[in-house]
Amino acid sequence: MPADNMEKIVALAKRRGFLFPGSDIYGGIGSTYDYGPLGVLLKNNVRQAWWRAMVQSREDVVGLDAAIIMHPKTWEASGHLAGFTDPLVDCKKCKKRFRADHLLESKGLSMKGLKEKPTLMSEVKCPECGGELTDIRMFNLMFKTFMGPLEDAANTVYLRPETAQGIFVNFANVRDTARKRLPFGIAQCGKSFRNEITPGNFIFRTREFEQMEMEYFCKPGTDEETFEYWKGFMMDWFAGLGVRRDSLRYYEHPKEDLSHYSKRTVDLEYKFPWGWAELWGCANRTDFDLKQHAKFSGQDLSYRDDLTNERYVPYVVEPALGLDRAVLTFLIDAYEEIDGGRSTTTESNKEVETVLRLHPAIAPIKAAVLPLSKKEPLTGIAKEIRAKLAERWMVQYDEVASVGRRYRRQDEIGTPFCITVDFDTPNDKKVTVRDRDTMSQERVAIDELVGYLALKLGV
Numbered sequence: 189m190p191a192d193n194m195e196k197i198v199a200l201a202k203r204r205g206f207l208f209p210g211s212d213i214y215g216g217i218g219s220t221y222d223y224g225p226l227g228v229l230l231k232n233n234v235r236q237a238w239w240r241a242m243v244q245s246r247e248d249v250v251g252l253d254a255a256i257i258m259h260p261k262t263w264e265a266s267g268h269l270a271g272f273t274d275p276l277v278d279c280k281k282c283k284k285r286f287r288a289d290h291l292l293e294s295k296g297l298s299m300k301g302l303k304e305k306p307t308l309m310s311e312v313k314c315p316e317c318g319g320e321l322t323d324i325r326m327f328n329l330m331f332k333t334f335m336g337p338l339e340d341a342a343n344t345v346y347l348r349p350e351t352a353q354g355i356f357v358n359f360a361n362v363r364d365t366a367r368k369r370l371p372f373g374i375a376q377c378g379k380s381f382r383n384e385i386t387p388g389n390f391i392f393r394t395r396e397f398e399q400m401e402m403e404y405f406c407k408p409g410t411d412e413e414t415f416e417y418w419k420g421f422m423m424d425w426f427a428g429l430g431v432r433r434d435s436l437r438y439y440e441h442p443k444e445d446l447s448h449y450s451k452r453t454v455d456l457e458y459k460f461p462w463g464w465a466e467l468w469g470c471a472n473r474t475d476f477d478l479k480q481h482a483k484f485s486g487q488d489l490s491y492r493d494d495l496t497n498e499r500y501v502p503y504v505v506e507p508a509l510g511l512d513r514a515v516l517t518f519l520i521d522a523y524e525e526i527d528g529g530r531s532t533t534t535e536s537n538k539e540v541e542t543v544l545r546l547h548p549a550i551a552p553i554k555a556a557v558l559p560l561s562k563k564e565p566l567t568g569i570a571k572e573i574r575a576k577l578a579e580r581w582m583v584q585y586d587e588v589a590s591v592g593r594r595y596r597r598q599d600e601i602g603t604p605f606c607i608t609v610d611f612d613t614p615n616d617k618k619v620t621v622r623d624r625d626t627m628s629q630e631r632v633a634i635d636e637l638v639g640y641l642a643l644k645l646g647v
């Protein structure tokens with residue numbers, strides 16, 4: 189059973205150092221979160237797993253790391269300046285702020301219905317205090333700042349609201365240097381910023397977040413088949429990293445709700461504790477972005493097929509995933525509470541035990557080394573083993589408390605293997621390796637430990 193409520197995940201994340209509220213000592217600031225010692229490892233591992241699957245293991249995708257602050261014309265061309273807006277209403281009584289489309293949705297109404305019947309909004313009251321709401325104002329989600337010392341319109345720049353545009357403006361650079369024939373993709377991971385009106389659900393929706401996006405450039409006419417491939421890829425990637433398939437589903441966007449650039453969009457959704465919600469979006473962006481940037485920059489963003497001599501502006505299929513949202517999904521899906529505990533020792537069997545069944549490839553700590561005594565020679569041997577394994581993986585050394593308690597500490601943070609150094613170890617040069625999920629124990633020679641773990645971890 190995955191976690192059924194967010195409080196448990198938020199509490200575990202804070203208690204064990206995965207995530208802290210941003211600027212915690214000042215009382216936090218607007219839904220920002222800081223990744224703690226274990227969180228940063230988990231996040232790095234998820235990013236690396238995505239990179240391995242999306243770039244490293246493929247011949248048709250290359251990587252990129254573009255600047256966050258881009259030429260302001262980018263956002264004119266992409267349509268973000270004019271259209272990257274959310275409808276905003278304020279409560280006249282309690283002054284709280286809401287997204288009008290969310291309020292309408294909760295009443296089974298839609299923004300489309302509003303166009304046909306503008307008085308519809310008057311039927312909606314403040315969900316917090318029942319107060320009257322203001323008229324709708326469209327609010328641009330891009331964060332503004334200034335480039336250089338002068339704070340005027342000519343120097344206004346924006347923090348990118350999606351990483352995708354950094355890829356489109358580099359299409360010609362990559363086309364001319366990477367020696368790739370179409371179809372090929374450009375992938376990048378990096379920070380994006382959106383001044384969300386209602387961030388929430390922990391790291392699900394924040395104002396500063398990381399995206400992992402890939403723009404796959406293909407010949408017009410092959411885009412629909414390409415779309416099907418990447419749609420399947422999204423589900424398989426999460427399932428391959430252990431997420432239950434029955435907690436994943438596709439949502440096809442109705443034609444009338446598509447973004448201005450999209451011919452088709454399908455979201456991979458996850459069954460979060462509050463309901464199904466978007467995890468990874470796949471959009472057929474057609475040739476919209478390249479044509480817009482060609483128009484605004486005056487540059488040629490077409491592609492010439494050197495075999496057929498055909499020249500065309502490629503179509504683009506875009507699988508776009510939020511890194512923080514992926515981290516949250518893995519945490520929720522891996523979380524399991526066992527009433528009364530799994531161990532049979534009297535000390536533990538009254539407690540609720542938490543096991544984070546993270547896939548070994550993304551687990552923050554791969555193994556913990558636990559000497560059965562705090563004295564030599566066991567501690568010396570255990571420290572040597574820790575140092576050897578640390579050349580390759582993140583490992584922990586722990587000599588504090590009973591071994592049962594130390595196992596449970598590691599189970600709670602998702603460590604796949606615990607290595608116990610016991611009183612036989614100095615003689616037989618072997619250790620006991622305990623598997624987090626099955627709790628089975630195996631005696632392994634110290635000399636063979638690295639090979640043994642490499643095989644089991646797969647990384």
Ligand code: GAP
Pocket residue numbers: 349350351352382384391392393394395396397399401466467468469506508509510511512513
């Ligand atoms: N380039 C297309 C694009 O940005 P999107 O659906 O707006 O599309 C892609 O975003 C993904 O980025 C989403 O599926 C989600 O995982 C993540 N994402 C979007 N807004 C987010 C936010 N405010 N906080 C965290 N993740 C977000």
